[in-house]
Amino acid sequence: MKKLLTVIRYECETSFQYIWVFYLALACIIPAVSGIIFLLASEVGNVNCLELNSIIFVSIVGILQMKEDFRMLMQNGFTRTYIFLGTMAQFVFISGLMSLVDTLLGTALRVLLSGYCNYQTIFGSLYGYGHPAVLGWLWLFLVYLLFSSLCFFFALALNRMPKKVSIFIGVAAGILLILGASVLFGTGPWDSFKHRFAALAAKSFGFMADGTIRLVYPLFLLLLYAGLLNVCSYLVIRRAEINDPAAKSIFSLE
Amino acid sequence: MNAIQINNVMKRYGRVTALENVSFSFEHGKIYGLLGRNGAGKSTLINIIANRSFADEGEILIDGLPAKENMAVHEKLFCMSAQDLYDSSLKVRDIFKWTDRFYDHFQKDLAFEIAERFSLDTRKRFPALSKGQQSILKLTIALALDVPYVIFDEPVLGLDANHRELFYHFLLRDYEKRQRTIILATHLIEEVANIIEEVVLIDRGKFLLQEPVESLLERGYCVCGPEDALEDYCRGRHVIGRDALGAMKLAYILGKKEELPHGSPLQISNMNLQKLFVKLTEKGGL
Amino acid sequence: MYVNPDLDKPIFIQIAEQLEDSIFTGTFPEETKIPSTNEISVLLNINPHTVLKGMNLLVDEEVIYKRRGLGMYVREGAVERIRRKRQGQFFSQYVASMVREAVKLEMSKEELMRLIERGYEDECNPDQ
DSSP states (O other): OHHHHHHHHHHHHHHHHHHHHHHHHHHHHHHHHHHHHHHHHSOOOEEOOHHHHHHHHHHHHHHHIIIIIHHHHHHTTOOHHHHHHHHHHHHHHHHHHHHHHHHHHHHHHHHHTTTTOEEOOHHHHHHOSOSOHHHHHHHHHHHHHHHHHHHHHHHHHHHHSOHHHHHHHHHHHHHHHHHHHHHHHSOSTTHHHHHHHHHHHHHHTTBOTTSOBOTHHHHHHHHHHHHHHHHHHHHHHTTOOOOOTTSOOTTOOO | OEEEEEEEEEEEETTEEEEEEEEEEEETTOEEEEEOOTTSSHHHHHHHHTTSSOOSEEEEEETTEEOTTOHHHHTSEEEEOSSOOSOTTSBHHHHHHHHHHHOSOBOHHHHHHHHHHTTOOTTSBGGGSOHHHHHHHHHHHHHHBOOSEEEEESTTTTOOHHHHHHHHHHHHHHHHHHOOEEEEEESOHHHHTTTOSEEEEEETTEEEEEEEHHHHHHHEEEEEEEHHHHHHHHTTSOEEEEEEETTEEEEEEESOOOOOOTTOSOEEEEOOHHHHHHHHHHTTOO | OOOOTTSSSOHHHHHHHHHHHHHHTTSSOTTSBOOOHHHHHHHHTOOHHHHHHHHHHHHHTTSEEEETTTEEEEOTTHHHHHHHHHHHHHIIIIIHHHHHHHHHTTOOHHHHHHHHHHHHHHHHOTTO
16 A cells, blocks of 8 residues: 555656646746737737647656656556556546646636637537536546547557567558548538437537536546546556567657 | 466457467476577566566466466566666665565565665665666565565676675575575676576577576587588587688587497587587577 | 686686685684685675585685684694695696606606706795
């Protein structure tokens, strides 16, 4: 148990430093950039700066898990199960902390800048500002958790695959995406299917057919996806190896 | 009691068999040399022992417990290898700090003392260190960590002669006090020949032999002289290699050394460990 | 103290001989402590078990003995014991091989005797 707490402490402490740097950088860059835009365009429209950057941040944390933390903890005699649990704790910690900060700051900025521009949070622009802040925080927390889990799984899966396979999958995914986009934006025999799909997607985001918003659906689904991703990550990490240069893949651990 | 037992371990990378049916064991409290050529499979085996990769077949037991994914085992084992596994954002002193938290018996003061003797700047971050200094950092931690099993995989690559001597000095200084099991995997054989007590030879993924250094050296010798007399002598003996210098022929033999008959034109001399190893692994073993 | 790994003589025997030399020449007087296995092992980069094996040879020959908790000490009368042992070994160690070499070089017994006499003169009266 003590060892587990040490892993969790290591994961959280080492990433905490980066969170500081991140917010500091944002605090410098965003006002500077906005100031320039304001001077040039003399008006600033809809603005959102925090959440998108945080999503990128947690995604990067998810990807780097395998490259940095996994190796350090392996060197220090931890099993993959412990490393996984430590990683989960870190994701929860980072997502929880950053979503809290972003929700609070978002609300504050919206009020402060109301005269100058229309500051939006992602949650607010989707569901409006009438909901209790806790729900907004919870939703954002789950979104961040989902992104970090997704990127973590992504990095793990790529690590397990030999280079050729990962390139193949990348190309296949690209083709699928293009096909999917053309289906989505074109018309044709899939129209009725697209309508049904669109209605289902709306429902999963919480927008009911009768015009009401039920947040229970998106919250539950986000948690479910994150949970499923992490279960899959666990299954993959159990087979993750640090090898000789004899075996290589894109994200190989040497 | 077999401290580390390796039972029928097999490991494949695609079509290449890196380890084939390797079985042997390490006992408590000895300094072992795990010798083998580059690519023989030493590092592969070490990675499996250290839970960094998995055997396709077979298993490894440490103090009777399986080594795979077992916290109880790996808090007793430390592996120092060429792979860079340390957190690149941390300074050396922070790495010491975290090692102290991860393990129960890390002697931080000793670590700083050893770092000082190696002129290792503990305020630098890991990537800012030269390759040699990175090795030194890993060595320092392994030397200051009081765990029953320590594995060094090519510990002195990139170190100058002074630092190599310093490493052996620290290794031996604490060995008698703590009597832990130390495994030195290396292809620098002559350097470690006097330090190790027992040798395990791996060649082309297979276990070749395991023997105390002393008895192995007694069994290996070189006979040289004119061809006819040499062939006569070699009949019925285990010849592991041959050389020639003009009319003088040499034969390298593994077996019991007997006194040459009086007036024999042949001469017997010893083989050092490195020569023995080279001859054993040149044409595929015993 | 130094060991040569390339010699035909095993390391532990080299250590035993060098310790014996030091005792014989008085570097380690009788009833004093000799360096520990650890000290020698660290100085020479040799496995302590090898050093111990060499020391045990000397223990068997009653040159040194172990004082519990303190270490190895030179036995009383060790110097004399060493002298007698070396005198006994003198023939096989030096004379036999010398004669063998002389015969190989086709030297007569008289020539060899003359060389021995010269050797004593040089050793006992070095100034001449």
